[in-house]
Amino acid sequence: MTEPVLSVRNLQVEFASRRGTLRAIDGVSFDIAKGEVLGVVGESGAGKSVTGLAVIGLIDPPGRIAGGEIHLAGLRIDNLPPEEMRRVRGKRIGMIFQDPLTSLNPLYRVGDQIVETIRTHLNLSEAAARRRAIDLLAEVGIPAPEKRIDGYPHEFSGGMRQRVVIALAICAEPELIIADEPTTALDVSVQAQIISLIKRLGRDHGTAVMLVTHDMGVIAETSDRVAVMYAGRVAEIGPVQDVVKNPLHPYAKGLMGAIPTLAGDDKRLMQIPGSMPRLSAIPRGCSFNPRCAFAFDRCRVERPEPLARGAQSVACHLYDNVPAESAA
Amino acid sequence: MLAFTLRRAVQAIGVMFAVGIIAFSMFRFAGDPVNQIVSLDTPAAEREAVRKSLGLDDPVPVQFIRYFADAAQFKFGVSYQFRQPVSALLMERMPATLELAICATIFAMVLGILMGVYSALKRDTMLAKLFQAVSLIGISLPTFLIGILLIYLFAVTLGWLPSFGRGEVVKVGWWTTGLLTLSGLKALIMPSITLGLFQMTLIMRLVRAEMLEVLRTDYIRFARARGLTTRAVHFGHALKNTLIPVITVAGLQFGSVIAFSIITETVFQWPGMGLLFVQAVQNVDIPIMAAYLLMVSLIFVTINLVVDILYTVVDPRLRSTVGRAA
Numbered sequence: 001m002t003e004p005v006l007s008v009r010n011l012q013v014e015f016a017s018r019r020g021t022l023r024a025i026d027g028v029s030f031d032i033a034k035g036e037v038l039g040v041v042g043e044s045g046a047g048k049s050v051t052g053l054a055v056i057g058l059i060d061p062p063g064r065i066a067g068g069e070i071h072l073a074g075l076r077i078d079n080l081p082p083e084e085m086r087r088v089r090g091k092r093i094g095m096i097f098q099d100p101l102t103s104l105n106p107l108y109r110v111g112d113q114i115v116e117t118i119r120t121h122l123n124l125s126e127a128a129a130r131r132r133a134i135d136l137l138a139e140v141g142i143p144a145p146e147k148r149i150d151g152y153p154h155e156f157s158g159g160m161r162q163r164v165v166i167a168l169a170i171c172a173e174p175e176l177i178i179a180d181e182p183t184t185a186l187d188v189s190v191q192a193q194i195i196s197l198i199k200r201l202g203r204d205h206g207t208a209v210m211l212v213t214h215d216m217g218v219i220a221e222t223s224d225r226v227a228v229m230y231a232g233r234v235a236e237i238g239p240v241q242d243v244v245k246n247p248l249h250p251y252a253k254g255l256m257g258a259i260p261t262l263a264g265d266d267k268r269l270m271q272i273p274g275s276m277p278r279l280s281a282i283p284r285g286c287s288f289n290p291r292c293a294f295a296f297d298r299c300r301v302e303r304p305e306p307l308a309r310g311a312q313s314v315a316c317h318l319y320d321n322v323p324a325e326s327a328a
Numbered sequence: 329m330l331a332f333t334l335r336r337a338v339q340a341i342g343v344m345f346a347v348g349i350i351a352f353s354m355f356r357f358a359g360d361p362v363n364q365i366v367s368l369d370t371p372a373a374e375r376e377a378v379r380k381s382l383g384l385d386d387p388v389p390v391q392f393i394r395y396f397a398d399a400a401q402f403k404f405g406v407s408y409q410f411r412q413p414v415s416a417l418l419m420e421r422m423p424a425t426l427e428l429a430i431c432a433t434i435f436a437m438v439l440g441i442l443m444g445v446y447s448a449l450k451r452d453t454m455l456a457k458l459f460q461a462v463s464l465i466g467i468s469l470p471t472f473l474i475g476i477l478l479i480y481l482f483a484v485t486l487g488w489l490p491s492f493g494r495g496e497v498v499k500v501g502w503w504t505t506g507l508l509t510l511s512g513l514k515a516l517i518m519p520s521i522t523l524g525l526f527q528m529t530l531i532m533r534l535v536r537a538e539m540l541e542v543l544r545t546d547y548i549r550f551a552r553a554r555g556l557t558t559r560a561v562h563f564g565h566a567l568k569n570t571l572i573p574v575i576t577v578a579g580l581q582f583g584s585v586i587a588f589s590i591i592t593e594t595v596f597q598w599p600g601m602g603l604l605f606v607q608a609v610q611n612v613d614i615p616i617m618a619a620y621l622l623m624v625s626l627i628f629v630t631i632n633l634v635v636d637i638l639y640t641v642v643d644p645r646l647r648s649t650v651g652r653a654a
Contacts, residue, residue: 056553090555097553102546105565106645117554152644168554
């Protein structure tokens with residue numbers, strides 16, 4: 001296999017707070033290959049967004065990357081000087097945020113914002129950048145782009161604004177796009193359009209996509225592989241059909257069981273008891289153990305490390321080679 | 329846009345009408361004007377003659393309409409103490425007040441915005457903390473005290489700047505200006521600082537707070553994620569969004585700068601409208617007081633109108649909603 005576009009190894013992100021240091025991300029590792037879509041799923045606060053922000057280098061103080069390495073196509077980017085990291089942002093990594101309504105500066109025409117970004121990264125004249133901006137708007141599916149380019153953000157609907165945001169994210173042909181809940185703030189019908197747009201752009205340009213969401217439906221539809229995050233760690237990662245059809249980690253099983261199906265209206269949706277621990281009170285051993293139906297003594301003491309199971313990788317003692325008497 | 333401007337203009341006229349009623353009633357409630365014009369031993373017949381010549385025997389509504397019609401043409405009657413038309417007195421004094429107010433506002437805006445932006449962007453530096461401390465002094469010290477302290481330091485102790493007056497002035501048409509002579513400029517420094525210091529600290533604190541707020545917004549985060557330079561993010565994107573509330577406050581404050589200039593003008597014996605007003609109060613010169621009231625309200629109302637229009641120029645969202653509503 002060729003070198004992955006993005007390679008994250010043992011990433012740790014900490015936030016200094018009045019009550020001591022909180023570890024939001026604790027030893028996260030994953031790769032994304034060229035043209036691949038990695039879905040990152042988990043409850044709110046599992047560390048999905050923070051992982052995305054860490055990759056693009058936008059963790060603001062009091063947060064900081066405390067350990068691990070991030071490589072973009074071989075280049076280590078987690079310790080780049082700020083000015084060099086700025087050149088990577090927008091040029092080699094594009095980012096799409098959750099709320100298209102607030103992602104654009106309301107006081108500037110959308111065209112000006114696109115041209116500004118293009119000219120920051122590419123050596124183009126004003127006129128050439130404008131032509132490129134019109135092409136980009138057309139590519140993301142904005143009708144009459146040569147007219148709309150002079151509109152202000154408030155003149156666009158939510159879905160159209162998210163298309164503009166996507167155009168901004170891809171305007172310098174990045175190798176990686178980080179999409180942080182790109183459809184959460186949108187109508188269901190618009191969600192599908194945006195998802196297929198991101199998917200098509202990734203395919204057409206060979207861009208790697210890190211798709212952060214809590215929507216399993218979106219993941220199943222878009223992603224090639226999926227990482228299930230829980231309390232700042234990757235619980236399970238693998239090809240999307242394997243993880244959806246045959247989840248290994250008890251938490252992943254719970255998540256998949258919580259997806260409503262049209263056929264299965266005869267049984268109640270499965271529900272995971274309890275809620276995710278706060279960062280200040282992450283339990284010893286496996287962070288999922290207080291909510292896990294299969295937890296045994298070892299889970300309360302020892303933190304599980306990722307284990308390979310076919311194409312999947314799971315961090316759970318149930319699958320450790322050392323046989324445990326209560327393995328399911 | 330035009331309809332919006334017209335609607336605001338009509339509202340402004342309404343406000344001026346209300347102020348006119350108050351100004352007019354000052355004449356009625358501050359005693360009999362005839363008594364203030366004539367001497368104590370004037371015979372009754374002569375008093376009646378004066379009353380008739382001034383139109384004071386007409387019914388009140390007629391007097392009011394006449395007063396308002398005159399005021400609309402900037403005729404405010406004759407000053408009791410100077411025996412000159414009030415409008416001539418005001419016109420003579422207005423350049424001094426306006427020059428002082430404009431200089432004070434420019435001083436306040438330029439320094440206030442610079443210090444505000446600096447203390448928002450470099451909020452943990454010593455200098456930013458010093459600005460915060462100094463701004464507290466500027467907000468809490470009364471104007472007259474600052475004026476007196478400045479006079480003590482720069483006029484009495486160091487002898488660098490004149491302690492009172494406007495210095496040499498040059499006549500440009502009917503406008504007298506102190507901006508073209510060295511002594512006029514030197515005389516302008518201390519009153520401008522005194523008058524503008526409060527506004528400066530206010531603007532600085534406002535800019536700092538707004539800037540910090542804007543820097544937390546999603547579009548600033550997205551601008552950074554797009555890889556824009558720090559300068560483009562701070563000064564292209566953040567500052568412009570910060571300036572919307574600053575325009576409002578600075579604009580409205582310009583009105584109070586003119587109103588507050590009464591104190592500064594008194595401290596520095598600045599020959600402006602404020603000083604004229606203070607003298608008028610001491611001498612119960614009602615035509616001047618009423619005219620001053622009308623002038624200051626006119627300035628306030630005009631500024632409000634200009635600020636509303638400026639708003640729509642800066643913020644495109646307002647432009648279209650205004651257009652749609654109209």
